[in-house]
Amino acid sequence: MTGTEDVQAEVKDFFMGTPGLEDPHPLMGKLRAACPVAHSEAMGGYKILSRYLDIVAALQDYSTFSNCVIAIPPIEDLRGKIIPLNYDPPEHTEYRQVFAAYFTPRAVAKVEADARARLRTLLENFLAKGGGDFVPHVLVPFPCVTFLLMLGLPLADLDQLLEWKDVLVRDLLSGIPERVNEAVNVVLPKIENYFAQRVTEREQDPNPPDDVLTALSRADFRGRPFTLVEKIQTLMLFFQAGLDTVTGQLGFIVEHLATNPGQRRLLHDNPSLIPNAVEEYLRYFSIVTLARKVMVDTEVAGVPIKAGELVQLLTQSAGRDESQYPNAGEIDFERKNFKHLGFGAGPHRCIGSHLARMEMRVALEEMNEAMPDYALADPASVTHHWGAVAGVDRLDLTIPASKRDDHHHKDGP
Amino acid sequence: MKLEIDPAACTGHGRCYSVVPELFDATDDGYGIVRAETVTEAQRADAERAVDSCPEQAISLKP
Numbered sequence: 001m002t003g004t005e006d007v008q009a010e011v012k013d014f015f016m017g018t019p020g021l022e023d024p025h026p027l028m029g030k031l032r033a034a035c036p037v038a039h040s041e042a043m044g045g046y047k048i049l050s051r052y053l054d055i056v057a058a059l060q061d062y063s064t065f066s067n068c069v070i071a072i073p074p075i076e077d078l079r080g081k082i083i084p085l086n087y088d089p090p091e092h093t094e095y096r097q098v099f100a101a102y103f104t105p106r107a108v109a110k111v112e113a114d115a116r117a118r119l120r121t122l123l124e125n126f127l128a129k130g131g132g133d134f135v136p137h138v139l140v141p142f143p144c145v146t147f148l149l150m151l152g153l154p155l156a157d158l159d160q161l162l163e164w165k166d167v168l169v170r171d172l173l174s175g176i177p178e179r180v181n182e183a184v185n186v187v188l189p190k191i192e193n194y195f196a197q198r199v200t201e202r203e204q205d206p207n208p209p210d211d212v213l214t215a216l217s218r219a220d221f222r223g224r225p226f227t228l229v230e231k232i233q234t235l236m237l238f239f240q241a242g243l244d245t246v247t248g249q250l251g252f253i254v255e256h257l258a259t260n261p262g263q264r265r266l267l268h269d270n271p272s273l274i275p276n277a278v279e280e281y282l283r284y285f286s287i288v289t290l291a292r293k294v295m296v297d298t299e300v301a302g303v304p305i306k307a308g309e310l311v312q313l314l315t316q317s318a319g320r321d322e323s324q325y326p327n328a329g330e331i332d333f334e335r336k337n338f339k340h341l342g343f344g345a346g347p348h349r350c351i352g353s354h355l356a357r358m359e360m361r362v363a364l365e366e367m368n369e370a371m372p373d374y375a376l377a378d379p380a381s382v383t384h385h386w387g388a389v390a391g392v393d394r395l396d397l398t399i400p401a402s403k404r405d406d407h408h409h410k411d412g413p
Numbered sequence: 414m415k416l417e418i419d420p421a422a423c424t425g426h427g428r429c430y431s432v433v434p435e436l437f438d439a440t441d442d443g444y445g446i447v448r449a450e451t452v453t454e455a456q457r458a459d460a461e462r463a464v465d466s467c468p469e470q471a472i473s474l475k476p
Contacts (some may be wrong), residue, residue, distance in 0.1 A: 056468065060422075097442070104443030105427055159425070275431075337465050345468045349424040354443070 007035035015042035016072070016171055016289050016312075017387040022388055028317035038305035043073035043175055046310040047292065047300075048270055052321035052341070054300050055313045056291060059346035062088050065292035067348060071388040072312050073175045074289045079188055083234040085241075096351065098219045098226075098407060099234070101213050105354045108150075115146040116362050123370040131377065134395040135247070143208070143246035146359055146376075151238060152211030153198060161239070164191050169244045173388050175207065188236075195235040196228055212238070245288065246359050248391025252384075253360065254287035254367075255392055256331065258376050266333065268368050277333040278360045281289050282342030283319040284331050287390040290315060290344060298382060315341040373400050415475045416452045416460050418445050422471035423471055429463040429472060445472075 005031045031038055031050035038048040049055050058065045066088050068081075084095035101107060119142050126137045144162055148155050167187045168289060173180035199217050200413065208214040219226040226234075257264040267277055290313040298305050305311065317387055318341045320328045325337060343350035350356070376382060377396035384392055416436065418429070429439035429445040436452065436459055437445050452460050452474070464472045 049443050060469070064470055100425065100442040104425075104439060104441070106439065144440065177454075336462070339466050341468060343426065343468075345424070347427075349426055349468075353426060 002030055002034055007031060007033075008038055011035070011038045011040055011048060011333070013042050014038075014040040014048065015174055015175065016390075019385075019387050023384070025316070025320065027373060028314055029320070031314070032317060032321055036301040037305070038314075042134055044198050044310075046072055046312050047303075047305055048312045048314060049300060050314045050317040051301070051317040052324045054306060055070060055315060055341060056320045056345050058311065058313055059290070059341070059344055059348070062092075062347055063299060064296055064298050065399055066295045067092070067292065069175055069291055069293040072289075072292070073173060074293075074310060075172070075180065075184070079184060079192070080229060080233055082237045082240070083230055085237050085348065086116045090348060094221060095234075096347075098213065098221070099215065099351065101275075102215055103351050103354060105358075108354045108358045111146065111149045112358055112362060114149050115142075115359065116366060118142070118145045118149075119362060120370070121210055121364050124367060128370060131374070131399045134397050135251060136393060136410065139247045139254070139392075141358070142250075142363065143243050143359055146246075146355070147238065147242045150212060150242075151235075152209055152213040153203075156223050157194075165239070165368070168240065169232035169389070191236070191239065192214050192232050195232045195239075199228070199231045199235065200227070212293060216409075238352070239351070242355070242390050245352075246336050248287045248389055249282070249285065250363055251392030251395060252287065252390075253281045253364070254397075255376070255382060255395055256281070256285075257367075258374055258395075258397060259375075259379070260331075261375075263331065267364060274331045274361055274364045275357075275367075276335070277364065278336060278357055279340065280331055280333055281360075283325070283335075283338060283340035285390075286315040286319040286340065286342040288315060288342070288344070289313070289386070289388050289390070291348070291388075315344065343403050375379060375399065375400075414452050414454075414457065414460070416447050416451055417450065417473050417475070418447055419471045419473070422469045424469055424471075426468055428466040428468070429470070432466045433459045433463045437463060 021168055036051045036054060040046055040048055067086055070085060081360055087095060107287045122138045122141055141382055144158055148158060164187055168183055171183040171230060174180060199213060202208055202217040216231050233394045267273055292311050294305050294307055294309045294311060296307050322328045343353040356378045377398045382392060383394060419466060423444050425443040429441055430439045436448055438448055440446055460474045464474055
């Protein structure tokens with residue numbers, strides 16, 4: 001077994017956003033085993049927590065572990081706090097309450113049929129091409145279209161939003177000063193202007209639909225209406241949290257199913273397993289790496305952490321913590337314990353979790369129907385990014401010719 | 414047995430009412446509530462499943 005000092009030496013400059021970083025899971029296993037509170041000197045320095053119980057405790061203890069910093073590297077000036085993400089209780093609780101009812105399983109069910117129909121079209125177009133890179137053709141547009149439907153924004157805005165999203169995803173947490181500067185000072189203002197325009201239009205709409213944008217246009221905080229800046233900063237959360245997260249999560253899922261035909265067939269023959277499979281994938285491939293700022297001197301696993309220090313919470317590691325899950329390294333759709341931190345925990349539990357779950361379930365259901373068989377065109381071409389939100393960069397799929405013919409025949413004239 | 418949700422700990426993951434809708438319901442804001450405080454021996458396995466599914470350890474089952 002590797003000693004604490006050896007593991008610490010290995011993570012001395014660890015940064016999840018390092019371009020070309022190889023699969024960090026083996027390293028996370030070493031951290032859990034021998035170095036539960038590690039220290040990285042990268043990006044100004046931060047502690048790294050890797051065990052399930054330490055991470056859930058930090059997420060729940062919001063007065064010690066503040067959300068004023070939520071990712072590594074921290075961005076000092078992000079043109080104002082994102083609502084409600086960057087706030088701690090009690091402000092956080094009051095802001096969040098404004099939208100809670102719009103993101104429940106019941107509320108999300110209202111956009112399911114529409115999202116499913118849009119996904120079917122994306123899959124049909126992908127199959128008509130005979131395969132290709134699944135990321136830009138399906139995995140990127142599907143969550144973005146669902147986001148527009150959910151909020152009540154025009155679908156015609158999709159291409160513009162995708163262009164901005166790509167810049168933010170690539171640059172905002174890159175740690176490269178000129179790129180961060182461009183994202184913050186050029187792209188963010190454009191998105192702010194866009195949101196200001198759309199929410200103002202909605203305020204003036206005499207017959208507004210019952211959706212998130214309307215709720216936001218009428219939102220109150222502590223007995224006064226939201227300011228325009230508050231409205232924009234709330235939309236910014238939905239925008240940044242709802243797009244590349246589901247894309248990334250589905251990327252890992254589809255890659256796994258493409259390379260494990262037995263489990264793909266199991267889901268195909270037993271679609272009732274799909275909701276469990278989604279949870280199991282959220283555990284095994286948790287894609288969001290969180291961070292917090294420590295507000296008072298504290299201690300985790302016997303290691304002191306000082307006020308002002310940043311901690312990184314490796315939820316990806318929590319999902320494979322052997323002390324919580326038997327055979328943590330195996331993907332088992334019939335696992336009994338599918339509790340996980342894929343959506344975090346504590347007061348900041350992902351408000352979009354039910355939307356994300358619906359999107360992933362619908363994706364697996366529709367792929368079952370439209371493309372039961374597929375494989376990686378070239379396993380060597382599949383690369384991943386880790387960062388604050390992990391994902392698959394490229395996922396070239398081949399569809400067996402006979403299945404393509406079936407598809408054309410079924411949907412033909 | 415008595416089945417309870419600690420409302421201070423519940424953050425609306427919605428696992429309980431998704432996994433065992435027979436025993437749990439949702440508030441309009443998506444928080445979990447128990448349908449009945451008292452559960453029978455026959456419902457024990459389902460109740461324990463909900464306890465194990467809650468990421469906040471907000472659900473308790475007591476004799």
